Amino acid sequence: MNELHKAEFQSPIGIVEIIGTEKAILSILFNEKDKVEFPINSDSPQVIVDCQQQLEEYFEGQRMEFNFPVTSTGTPFQQKVWSALTEVPYAETVSYGAIAKAIGSDKAVRAVGNANSKNKLTIVVPCHRIIGSTGKLTGYAGTLTRKEWLLRHEKNTAATQ
CATH class of the missing domain: 1.10.10.10 (Winged helix-like DNA-binding domain superfamily/Winged helix DNA-binding domain)
Incomplete structure (x- = not known):
């Protein structure tokens, strides 16, 4: 299994947590923390960096669509x-x-x-x-x-x- 990576950032409506692998984003969820504990760092995969950047652009009103890879598991x-x-x-x-x-x-x-x-x-x-x-x-x-x-x-x- 691919190693999981996590990053968090402050959005206008709370902290967003991103979880992904080297290849795709698995989860983007709001959490109820008071502060960011896992900011993007030099070890963060490019897909997580891209995800956070695109979400920040969304919150700034500069993006309406996303183009990073995602994967989800469900029925x-x-x-x-x-x-x-x-x-x-x-x-x-x-x-x-x-x-x-x-x-x-x-x-x-x-x-x-x-x-x-x-x-x-x-x-x-x-x-x-x-x-x-x-x-x-x-x-x-x-x-x-x-x-x-x-x-x-x-x-x-x-x-x-």
Whole structure:
């Protein structure tokens, strides 16, 4: 197995933890620490350096897409959901039901929500763009406050492009 590397950086909405190998990013998650304990260093693989740089550009409103390699492990159903999430355009939202329909499982709304909650590639696989059928913000592993901030940030960025 490839050696795992970790880096953390301060974003406008909390510390982001990146975990990856020499070849791909495995996890991008918010953590609840007060300070960065694992900054990028000279041993950090280029993919982690690229990931952090692109995420910082995203937070600065200078990037809407990511191009570093990622890999995720999950059930075939979870993989379908995560793939569908990547099709949701920047600054737009869709319902859990729309994702269920998009993957051919119209009635699997709760299962889609569950798969969404297991996404370890936050922002890059944009689970924050999925909302309830009433348009209400629901469930986000990174907290609803962060989900609201991310959606507002994307709308503001898109409006200035």
